[in-house]
Amino acid sequence: MNHEQNPRITNISTLGEFGLIDHLTNDIETYNHSTQMGIGDDAAILQSGDEHLVVTKDLLVEGVHFDLVYTPLKHLGYKSVAVNLSDVYAMNGKPEQIFVGLAVSSKYSVEALDSLYEGIKAACKKYKVDLAGGDTTSSPAGMVISITAIGRAEKNRVVYRSGSKVHDLICVSGDLGAAYCGLLVLQREKAAFTGGSTVQPDLSAYAYVIERQLKPEPRRDIIEKLKALDIVPTSMIDISDGLASEVLHLCKNSGNGAIIFEEHLPIDERMAAVAHEFELDPTTCALSGGEDYELLFTVAQSDYDKIKTLPNVSIIGHITEAQNGTSIESASGQRVELTSLGWDGLKHKGNF
Numbered sequence: 001m002n003h004e005q006n007p008r009i010t011n012i013s014t015l016g017e018f019g020l021i022d023h024l025t026n027d028i029e030t031y032n033h034s035t036q037m038g039i040g041d042d043a044a045i046l047q048s049g050d051e052h053l054v055v056t057k058d059l060l061v062e063g064v065h066f067d068l069v070y071t072p073l074k075h076l077g078y079k080s081v082a083v084n085l086s087d088v089y090a091m092n093g094k095p096e097q098i099f100v101g102l103a104v105s106s107k108y109s110v111e112a113l114d115s116l117y118e119g120i121k122a123a124c125k126k127y128k129v130d131l132a133g134g135d136t137t138s139s140p141a142g143m144v145i146s147i148t149a150i151g152r153a154e155k156n157r158v159v160y161r162s163g164s165k166v167h168d169l170i171c172v173s174g175d176l177g178a179a180y181c182g183l184l185v186l187q188r189e190k191a192a193f194t195g196g197s198t199v200q201p202d203l204s205a206y207a208y209v210i211e212r213q214l215k216p217e218p219r220r221d222i223i224e225k226l227k228a229l230d231i232v233p234t235s236m237i238d239i240s241d242g243l244a245s246e247v248l249h250l251c252k253n254s255g256n257g258a259i260i261f262e263e264h265l266p267i268d269e270r271m272a273a274v275a276h277e278f279e280l281d282p283t284t285c286a287l288s289g290g291e292d293y294e295l296l297f298t299v300a301q302s303d304y305d306k307i308k309t310l311p312n313v314s315i316i317g318h319i320t321e322a323q324n325g326t327s328i329e330s331a332s333g334q335r336v337e338l339t340s341l342g343w344d345g346l347k348h349k350g351n352f
């Protein structure tokens, strides 16, 4: 019996990714005092003596999250570690261990998996994280990688999505939209290749955006600089689904609104050039393009003098009362609700 015939059966697509998580977990009870923060942030926070443990997990599925036609396995290994570390940094934590769950079909050779692990090991070395275990099994088709990362944070320096206050400054690291533009270039090359083109593509003009897509770097440097300046953000989230989606998450969890300014969005000219080539507005790419793995955070106004000295951090707006909504103001002063434009992470991710 299909879903249309039985009104009691609900198609997952009616909920989307975040709706599904809410649906499955909204009545979860916790039984241990040590579970300081369970579901609902970039990572769980578990009390452990005088410190907090930070635990997060991400699942990458071939054909959904990666396409091996244009993703070298070494990069895939690196990226699967990087995206987990990003979630630990987003809690203001320091990642220390990872566990790797791997399901592979027989189409993969040992050499192919060696490449995957070269990437995993390179990320572990760069971020000084220990690969401490995992699990390996076969898969009927394709590859699934599930990584759990564990880190530590000082108790009074953990940063949740929920702590922002009205008038706090909204900050973002690096630049936005390039990873999405890199994906567009790679998908275009794949289409040309499968369409029978024998011309070897020259992708050197696209090196920056492609690198942003294939080899994201979690922002350990920003976490270290904030610590050196003795700034504890009031809230923080990493940008995996796109800026608009993450601003909405922060505001929802903190119970307030926000205004961000288009002219302050960090846009790299190499991203803007690719966006124009695809007839897209760079602002749209910056707002809705996912996978940049930059940090979005808020700081108290009193930290303004310190924050403005930080390289690679842009102040893009501020937190407002909830009733003002969540909007973006264009250079000409026009305000648009972020949601009304359909900038909704789960819709453009297309997982379901």
Ligand code: ADP
Binding pocket: 021, 024, 025, 038, 039, 040, 041, 042, 043, 044, 057, 058, 087, 240
């Ligand atoms: P992120 O994009 O930072 O990886 P997600 O949107 O995947 O975060 O997850 C949001 C929250 O929901 C996290 O606290 C995560 O641990 C939790 N979560 C996601 N999927 C499940 C699940 N199937 N069961 C329980 N908790 C889940």
Ligand code: MG
Binding pocket: 041, 042, 086, 087, 090, 237, 238, 240
């Ligand atoms: Mg996250």
